[in-house]
Amino acid sequence: MLLAMTARLFIRIDFEPSxxxxxxxxxxxxxxxxVHGSIRAAAASMNMSYRKAWLLIHEMQETFNGAIVTxxxxxxxxxxxxxxxxxxxxxxIFRRVESRAARAAEAEL
Numbered sequence: 001m002l003l004a005m006t007a008r009l010f011i012r013i014d015f016e017p018s019x020x021x022x023x024x025x026x027x028x029x030x031x032x033x034x035v036h037g038s039i040r041a042a043a044a045s046m047n048m049s050y051r052k053a054w055l056l057i058h059e060m061q062e063t064f065n066g067a068i069v070t071x072x073x074x075x076x077x078x079x080x081x082x083x084x085x086x087x088x089x090x091x092x093i094f095r096r097v098e099s100r101a102a103r104a105a106e107a108e109l
Contacts, residue, residue, distance in 0.1 A: 007109040011098045020063040022094050026056050030083060030091045033069060037080040060090070 012023035032042035043053035060068050068087030072079045083091065 009098075009102050009105050009109065011094075011101050013094065013097065015063050018059075018063045020059045022060070022090060024098075026060065027091055027094050027098075029053055029056060030068070030087060033081055034083060037082065039069065039071070039081050042081075064090070 010024055012021050014021045028046065029042055029048070032045050033039060036042045036045060039053050039057065040050045043050050046053075057069055064086060066086050067084045068090060069081050070084050071081040
């Protein structure tokens with residue numbers, strides 16, 4: 001008896017020599033920063049601690065020697081966080097690689 005099965009492909013891009021990686025988790029976090037306008041709210045929406053989210057973002061910033069998010073504190077509009085051009089580029093590239101890999105593996109999976 002054969003069981004119905006679904007296969008999914010997960011992509012993770014490892015960066016050497018830093019050892020950091022860009023995968024589905026950080027990509028989802030960056031997408032949620034865009035939606036929520038806040039690292040804290042993005043992390044909470046993923047049941048992730050703010051500290052863990054910030055460490056992931058900080059690690060990417062160290063790897064690429066540049067900001068992937070920019071934040072404004074408080075003020076009349078309440079501040080917020082958004083992706084920088086680098087952050088947006090990393091997210092777009094990751095999603096494009098992920099999509100192409102999924103299409104390439106579709107027949108095999």
